[in-house]
Amino acid sequence: MSKSISELQKIYSDALSELKLPTVTPNLYDPVTYLLGLGGKRIRPVLVLAGCNMYGEELDQAVGMAHAVEYFHNFSLMHDDIMDKADLRRGKETVHKKYDINTAILSGDVMLIKAYEFIEQYPAELQVALFKIFNQTSVKICEGQQLDIDFETRDDVTIVEYIKMISNKTAVLLGAALRFGGMIGGASHSDAEHLYAFGKNIGIAFQVQDDILDVFASTLDSGKIEGGDILQKKKTYLYLKSLELLGEEDSKRLAFLYSDQNEIQGDDLVKEGRALMENCHVKVYAQELKENYQQLAFSHLQSVSVAEDKKEPLKTFAQALLNRAN
C-alpha cells in the first residue's frame, strides 16, 4: 500500500537525523548541519520517496537521492540568502548572518559536492542516468536564479520570461525530485518524463499562488500590511499582468512605483501597488494561470501508467500545497 505524505515525511526526517557529516573541519560542516536542522516541510525529498513509492514498497533505495535533492536545495538557499541579503530563514538567522559570508560560500560549496556524493551509491547504469538529470536540473536552477537577478534591473521583462524564471528557479527541482524517485523505483522513460512534468507544473502553480498570497493574503487574514514582493519590487506575474490590464495612466504609475525614480517606500508603496493590482482584478487572472498549470500537471499525472490508488498521495500532497491560504 502507498504511504501517506506524512508517513514519508517521517521516514525522511528520521533518515536525515541519522546522517553523519565528517567531524574534521567543523567550521565547514557545522553550518550545513545548522541549515538542515532548521526544518521545513522537506517537500523535495518527500517527492523522491513518493515517486519511488508509486512503483514499490521498498523505499530505502530512494533515500540517497532524497538526500541529494535536499542537500542541493539547501546549498542553493545558503548561497541565495547571501545574494538576497536575507537575514532570516525559517525564523532563524541565515548562515551568512549567523557565521559570515565566506562561511556561507564555502559551506554551500561543500554541500553541493556532498549532494553529488549521494548519487554514488546507485548501480552504474542508474547512476549515470540520475547524474545527468541532476546536472541538467542544477544548471537550470542557476540560470533561473540569474534571470531573477537580471529582472531586478530590467524594465522589459515579459510574462513568458517570468514563467521561465520561476520554472527554472523553483519548479524543475520538484519535477526532478519526483522523476528521481520514479527512476529508482523502476519507472519507464515515459512515466519518468510525466512525473517530471507533473512536478514541474505543480511547482509553477505553487509559485504563482505564492505570488498571489504575497500581495493579497496578509490583508485578508490579519489586516497586516506586508507585501514583501511589492516592497522588493519583484516583477512577478501579478505585476507584469497588471501593467497589461491597467489603463495607460495607471499602468505608467505602477511601472513608476517599481522604478528607481520612485521615492515612495514601505507601507505606502505596498498600499498603492496593491490598490492598483486590485483595481485591474489581476488576482482573477493569476488564479486562472495557476489553475491552468495545475490542470496541466494533473493531466501528466493521469498519463503515468500506475494504478490510480498509487497516485493518491501525490494528488493529496499537490492539493494541500496549492490550497494553502497563507
Place this chain on the structure above:
Amino acid sequence: MSKSISELQKIYSDALSELKLPTVTPNLYDPVTYLLGLGGKRIRPVLVLAGCNMYGEELDQAVGMAHAVEYFHNFSLMHDDIMDKADLRRGKETVHKKYDINTAILSGDVMLIKAYEFIEQYPAELQVALFKIFNQTSVKICEGQQLDIDFETRDDVTIVEYIKMISNKTAVLLGAALRFGGMIGGASHSDAEHLYAFGKNIGIAFQVQDDILDVFASTLDSGKIEGGDILQKKKTYLYLKSLELLGEEDSKRLAFLYSDQNEIQGDDLVKEGRALMENCHVKVYAQELKENYQQLAFSHLQSVSVAEDKKEPLKTFAQALLNRAN
C-alpha cells in the same frame, strides 16, 4: 610517441577555445568565459592529458576530464578570490571585482556544475569511477580551504596540519588530474594510485617551494620587498619551522609579529620576519622538506608500470615546476 608538455598545452588550449557555453543568461556565463580566458599554464588539464598519454596515443577521450578539472580549479579560484578579498588574478581584475560578489558566487556555482557535466560523456563503469574520485577530491579541496581559513585565527597550528592543508587545498587536484588521465587511458588500479601519489607529492613539493620563493626569492632577484605571505601572516612551513628553530626570545618575537597585537605592518613587518627566518636558516629545512616530497613523488612514478620513455614528459614537467626561481 609521447607528446611533450608544450604539445599537450597546445592541444588543451585549442580544445578550451572551441568550447561553447550556453548563450542564455550571459550574465551567468560571461564571468566563466572571462576567468577561463585569463590563461595560465593549464597545469591540471595538461596533467590529465599527460596521464592518458602514458597509456596510448588517443587523447581526445581525455579532453572532457581535462575540462572538468580546469572548470573545477577555476570555480575554486572564483570563490577563493571572494574569500581572500583578492583584487587581481593573473594581473587582471578578479571576477567579484570586475562584476560583483553575487556574480562571482553564482557563476562559480554554475562552473562547478558544468565541471560535473563533463564527466557525463564517459561510459558508465568508467564514469562512476571518475565521478567518485572527483567527489572525493572536491570535498578535500573545500576542507583544505577551510583549514587555511581556520589557521588565520589559530595560534597552535602544527607542521603536520600545515602539510595536510596544502595537500588538500592544492596538491590533491594535481594527483587527481593525473589519475583521471591514467584511468581514461586504461591504467591498472595500482598505476592509477601511483599516478595520484606522484601528482599529490609533486603538488606538496611545489607549494613548499612557493612558500620559500614568497619569502626569499624577491630580495635575491630584484631587491624588491614583497613577501606577501609574511604581510598576510600566513602560517606556512617556513613560519612554523622557524618558531621551532629560533631561540626562545626570537621565537616569541616572530609569534608576536604574526599576532593581532602586533602593529608593525608593511615593509617593516616583512623585513623583520624575513630576518628572523634567515637567522634560523629555515630555508635549508624547507628545501629538504621539498626534496623529500619530490623524492617520494618520483618513487611513485617509478612504480608506474609503463616504459620509462613514457614517463619522460611528466619528469620534465615536474622538474620545470620545481626548479623555477620565482
